[in-house]
Amino acid sequence: MSFYHFKARYVSRSKQSAVAKAAYVSNDALYSERDEELKKYRTRPVKPESFILAPSHAPNWVHNREKLWNEVEKVEKQYNSQLLREIEVALPSEMSNEEQRDLVERFVKENFVNDGMVADVNIHRDKKHNPHAHILLTIRPFDREGNWFKNKTKKVYLTDVNGDPILNEKGKQKTKNIDLTGWNDKRKLIKWREDFAEKINEYYKNNDIKKRVSHLSYEKQGLDKSPKHRLTRNEFFLEKRVKEEAELQQKDYVPVTHYAQMNLKIDEYNREIEKLNKEIKKLEERKTEFENTSLKYTDFTSIRKNYVLDDEELKQINFIKKRQKTNYVDYEISSDAIERMHFWKRSIETKILKLNREEEALKTVKSLYEKNDDRIAKYGFSDEDFVLKYNEKMSVLNDKYGSLSAEFEKYKESFELVKKGQEVQKKILHEEFKYLYPQYDIAIDSFEINEIKNKYVTKYKMGNNLLDTIPEFDSYDSYLTEDEQKFRDKIWDMVSSYRRDSRKVFSLSNRVSILENEYRELLNTEKYSVHKDEVYNKAIEYLSTKRENEVVAKSLNGLSNEIYNTLIELYGEKQKHVIGEMPDRFRVSLLERFLKEREVNNLSKDLENIHANAKFKNKDIFDKNEKGFFVQNNSSIGNLLTDLIENAKKDEGKYDDLEKKRRRNKKGRKLTKEEINKLER
Numbered sequence: 271m272s273f274y275h276f277k278a279r280y281v282s283r284s285k286q287s288a289v290a291k292a293a294y295v296s297n298d299a300l301y302s303e304r305d306e307e308l309k310k311y312r313t314r315p316v317k318p319e320s321f322i323l324a325p326s327h328a329p330n331w332v333h334n335r336e337k338l339w340n341e342v343e344k345v346e347k348q349y350n351s352q353l354l355r356e357i358e359v360a361l362p363s364e365m366s367n368e369e370q371r372d373l374v375e376r377f378v379k380e381n382f383v384n385d386g387m388v389a390d391v392n393i394h395r396d397k398k399h400n401p402h403a404h405i406l407l408t409i410r411p412f413d414r415e416g417n418w419f420k421n422k423t424k425k426v427y428l429t430d431v432n433g434d435p436i437l438n439e440k441g442k443q444k445t446k447n448i449d450l451t452g453w454n455d456k457r458k459l460i461k462w463r464e465d466f467a468e469k470i471n472e473y474y475k476n477n478d479i480k481k482r483v484s485h486l487s488y489e490k491q492g493l494d495k496s497p498k499h500r501l502t503r504n505e506f507f508l509e510k511r512v513k514e515e516a517e518l519q520q521k522d523y524v525p526v527t528h529y530a531q532m533n534l535k536i537d538e539y540n541r542e543i544e545k546l547n548k549e550i551k552k553l554e555e556r557k558t559e560f561e562n563t564s565l566k567y568t569d570f571t572s573i574r575k576n577y578v579l580d581d582e583e584l585k586q587i588n589f590i591k592k593r594q595k596t597n598y599v600d601y602e603i604s605s606d607a608i609e610r611m612h613f614w615k616r617s618i619e620t621k622i623l624k625l626n627r628e629e630e631a632l633k634t635v636k637s638l639y640e641k642n643d644d645r646i647a648k649y650g651f652s653d654e655d656f657v658l659k660y661n662e663k664m665s666v667l668n669d670k671y672g673s674l675s676a677e678f679e680k681y682k683e684s685f686e687l688v689k690k691g692q693e694v695q696k697k698i699l700h701e702e703f704k705y706l707y708p709q710y711d712i713a714i715d716s717f718e719i720n721e722i723k724n725k726y727v728t729k730y731k732m733g734n735n736l737l738d739t740i741p742e743f744d745s746y747d748s749y750l751t752e753d754e755q756k757f758r759d760k761i762w763d764m765v766s767s768y769r770r771d772s773r774k775v776f777s778l779s780n781r782v783s784i785l786e787n788e789y790r791e792l793l794n795t796e797k798y799s800v801h802k803d804e805v806y807n808k809a810i811e812y813l814s815t816k817r818e819n820e821v822v823a824k825s826l827n828g829l830s831n832e833i834y835n836t837l838i839e840l841y842g843e844k845q846k847h848v849i850g851e852m853p854d855r856f857r858v859s860l861l862e863r864f865l866k867e868r869e870v871n872n873l874s875k876d877l878e879n880i881h882a883n884a885k886f887k888n889k890d891i892f893d894k895n896e897k898g899f900f901v902q903n904n905s906s907i908g909n910l911l912t913d914l915i916e917n918a919k920k921d922e923g924k925y926d927d928l929e930k931k932r933r934r935n936k937k938g939r940k941l942t943k944e945e946i947n948k949l950e951r
Contacts, residue, residue, distance in 0.1 A: 274470070274483040275360035275402070276463045280352045280409075281709075285743060288339040288346075288353040288406075290711050295392040295404040296320045300336045304343045311708070319371060319393040323383045329416040332388045339390075342408060345418045349751070355453075357405040357462070362470055363398065364479060374403050377469055381462050385453070386411040399506050411451055422451055505529055570730070573701050574600075579694070586691035593688070601699040601724050604692040611685045618681060621674055623821060627814035628667055636660060648793060650806030663806070696720060702727045706736060710743050716755035717762055761861050764832055768858055771826045778819035785812040833857045840864065841873045848873060848918045856880060856914070874918040881911045 281291050289302040293309035297318050300309050324332045331337045339354075346353050359377075361370045370393060378389045382405070390406040411419050428436040428444040435443040452458065467483050474481050505527040516523040525531040579587065590599050590607050635649045639656050646652070651659055696715060703710075703723040712719060722742050729735045789812045792805060837849045837857055849857065859880050864870060 274467055275358070276466055277358040278459055278462075279356050279358075281354050281356060283343070283346060283351045283353050284349055285711075286353075286709050287711050288342050289336070291354065291356070291709075292335055292339045292390060292406060294708060295394075295406065296335060296390070297392075298335060300339070302343075303340045305711075314394070314396055316394075316396050319367070319395070320391065321375075322388065322390050323375070323378055324388045325383055325386055325412065327414050327416060328388055328412050335390060338388065338408075339406075342410075345410060352409050355407045355409055357407065359403050359405070359466060361393070361401040361403060362473065363401060364477070365401075365473065367395070369473070370401060370403075373469055373473065374405075377466055378405060381465055382407055386451070387453070388412075397506065409451075409453065570702065570705055573705060574698055577698055577701075582690070583694050586687045586694065589684070589687040590691045593684070599691070599695065601692075601695040601720065602728070604688070604695040607688045608692055611681070611688050614681055615685070618674065618678055620818060623818045624810075624814035625667065625670055625674065627817040628810050631810055631813055632660065632663055632667065648805070649809050650802040650804070652802065659802075699723055699727060706730055707740060710740060712743065714752050714755050716752075716759050718758055719755060758865060761836060761865060764829060764836065765858055765861050765865070768826065768829045768833065768854070771822055771829065772854070775819060775823050775826055778815060778822060782812070782816050782819050785815055788812075830854050830857075833861065836861065840870050845873050845918060848914055851917070852914060853910075856911070872918070874915045877911060877915045877918060881915070 281288060287302055287305060287309065289300050289304070290309045292298075293300040294311050295318065297311065297314045298320070301307075302309050320335075322333050322335065322338070331341070342353055359374070361373065365373065374391060374393060378391055382389050388408040391403060392406075393401065393403045395401050410422055413419055428446060430436055438444050470483050473479075508527055509525060509530045512526050513523045525534050587599050590604055591597060593610070594603055594607055596603060631649060635646050635651055638646045639651070639653075639660075646656065699720065700713070700723065703726065706727065712723075722740070726737065726740060729737075785808070789808050792808055833854065834849060834857065837860060838846055840860075841849065856877070860876055863876055863879060870876070
């Protein structure tokens with residue numbers, strides 16, 4: 271063993287299931303009561319050596335792995351609770367299996383079990399060159415009666431040197447949580463690392479092995495040398511195969527993988543660090559030549575290749591291929607197909623509006639004719655051939671209705687196929703993401719979650735770029751709930767629909783004005799009495815565009831009300847009058863900020879954020895009038911926002927926003943003196 275590996279990390283309830291983690295490292299199938307599903311992963315080529323060690327006062331059921339971690343999830347109830355601590359250590363490959371177990375068992379008993387923790391130990395020996403152990407530790411102790419302690423921490427109010435309270439920006443006294451177990455102390459971690467290194471060195475000394483390890487970095491050891499890198503199992507076997515081929519051909523062995531080459535150069539040039547850095551740069555350029563041979567990448571691609579489609583699913587995927595003109599379908603392509611279906615639907619809706627308006631116009635003309643009203647000329651009709659022209663127009667209209675009805679049926683059938691095809695792609699995407707990032711057990715089906723998963727799956731596909739963590743999933747715990755995602759999906763739909771419809775209303779309003787002028791101009795020319803079909807077509811185009819504008823404006827008004835109510839839900843009833851004074855574009859920007867930042871501050875603070883947004887500066891405001899049309903508001907953006915911010919500040923602190931309600935519901939109670947004394951004993 272030429273290196274030392276000791277890694278500690280937490281598993282949080284908001285990011286992963288404790289039962290899933292235990293099932294993964296033990297290779298056992300464990301039932302999760304929290305998720306109501308069996309957690310089972312691929313069978314390892316070598317079954318891990320697993321055992322549980324516990325203090326003598328712990329209840330007997332802790333030795334049942336499934337019950338242990340289900341009970342942990344029951345007691346650690348808060349949405350962001352730490353469920354367990356995982357210690358991962360590399361074991362000396364020179365040791366026998368019995369010696370490795372003895373080393374781990376002594377280390378775990380002395381450092382964790384004797385301190386009150388339950389340890390679920392799993393030794394992995396899938397590859398002989400890489401034996402290692404995963405140690406899952408409880409983070410809440412048991413009392414002498416075998417019951418969980420109710421609290422692990424206590425809250426302390428902070429004061430300055432004079433004993434006066436230290437206040438935060440909101441005027442409340444600052445607090446901090448004190449760990450009552452001592453298990454989170456950084457000095458504990460250093461002690462654990464040091465003790466494990468000492469036990470390995472003790473083995474080397476007793477067996478006359480000329481090796482030593484240290485828990486300190488080379489820099490802290492004062493050594494002017496670069497550390498060697500541990501090869502992955504894929505690199506190890508690739509190097510082993512190259513060595514065997516070199517021996518058969520009686521040639522010198524030359525490493526081919528990046529880290530094997532680097533280790534060779536480190537051995538040769540450890541005293542020449544500058545030359546080594548140049549060599550590393552050259553080797554980095556060769557790294558990608560070998561990444562595609564990775565077994566992990568091969569296993570990853572097999573998820574999609576081995577997914578079995580039934581006849582219906584195959585029909586759905588082939589339909590998407592045909593519509594998108596591609597030979598390959600994934601989540602992104604199926605999502606684009608769904609978006610194109612939405613465009614098709616809106617096109618059909620527009621055609622229906624135009625045909626309905628043409629039908630209304632023809633009924634109006636018929637009524638005028640029956641009353642001998644000469645205004646029929648404004649629609650391109652005359653008394654002489656009215657019946658013939660009217661029947662002709664109605665016949666054409668009926669044909670258009672028939673064609674549109676057939677198109678709508680085709681749309682419904684196509685949409686159903688595309689929608690179901692996308693569901694298949696979501697399932698595959700979920701499996702691909704779960705394979706790459708098993709630590710994130712997120713099964714929520716929402717637009718935002720699926721987009722994040724697709725982002726990081728695509729990163730891996732494009733360059734085998736596998737990250738340690740997903741920033742979006744690690745940074746925002748509360749938004750990884752199904753209720754929150756439904757709420758956010760509703761806002762996504764509102765914002766995108768409002769942006770689309772507001773642009774359409776603005777465009778249609780201008781179009782209506784142009785068509786009205788063209789129509790009136792046509793009525794005032796000689797064409798009015800000669801080119802009757804042109805008059806009819808221009809009249810229908812003007813009237814149908816006007817009707818479409820009215821319908822979209824009505825829809826936009828409904829969206830405006832939804833946005834208004836959603837902002838009140840976020841910022842509270844006390845800000846109702848301020849939200850009511852805002853133009854819609856400010857309201858939409860507040861929702862867009864919430865989607866991006868995933869939190870709500872005070873209304874005044876969020877408005878100040880909008881004020882600082884450059885795209886709003888030095889522009890006039892366009893808002894809707896009582897008829898739903900956009901008109902210019904001569905108030906400057908700066909003055910209006912300043913007034914809104916000041917009005918919002920008047921009511922700050924008089925309401926509970928959405929985030930505060932969540933935090934309030936998740937607070938735990940304080941420890942009593944008796945409980946603190948009990949824990950400290």
